[in-house]
Amino acid sequence: MAKLELEQFEDGAPSRFTLGNIHSIETMGTVDGPGMRFVVFVQGCPMRCAYCHNPDTWPARGGTSVSVESIVAAFENNRQFYRNGGITVTGGEPLLQPEFVADLFEQMHETPHGRVHTCLDSCGYAFTPEHPDRFARLLDATDLVLLDIKHADAEGHRKLTGRDPARILAFGDELARRGIKVVIRHVVVPGYTDSKEECEALGRLIAPWRNVVGLEMLPYHTMGIVKYEQLGIPYSLEGVPAMDKARMPELRAAVLRGMKAGRAEG
Incomplete structure (x- = not known):
């Protein structure tokens, strides 16, 4: 995937919109939503997932301030590549910057050359259920x-990420209430999330969300370890092998089995 140099976004021109704090931009994303995607990685994440392969996005500071206009212009320069795709904002955690992402998505929907498909890649933890209105405009503009x-279990989730899953589940409930299409992503880590029991529990957990249109089971890999070494951050999954991809079909089937059972019970 091609990476844009963020310096080209720093033109100093005033913006009509909220500025975004960006880590990087990829112009040829193929795993961040349907089709070819223009992918914006925001800076800052409240989660500390043991297997995160972008720990350099964790700090809220350290990114580059960019305008909505500059991102739209960069997208338009290569619009022909995204005919069957669109734009994705990931991270880091996009929900930490809801005003910026809302401005960006609204502009992508209103471009003179035609509406662009918008995709939000989120862990959901930055959602505040006590203040849902803060995210309303963003979600209105999210396709x-x-x-x-x-992790399907609350304690297992805390061990794997350092955070409680309550806000994430509340975000899932909000997406279901709004009827926004959702693809569930689940990283399968040996010894943590690779049992049929955990996967069936995941299926039961997401069963009430009738807006789920896809399921991606992502095998854990060790390619991100080098970043931890470069940043001097201890890697908590040291010694855990990469996930055996041959097991993924059976675990995916377990999730689907759990979903079916959960919906039958509900």
């Missing part, structure tokens, strides 16, 4: 959400 569910 698809890639929602990462890290």
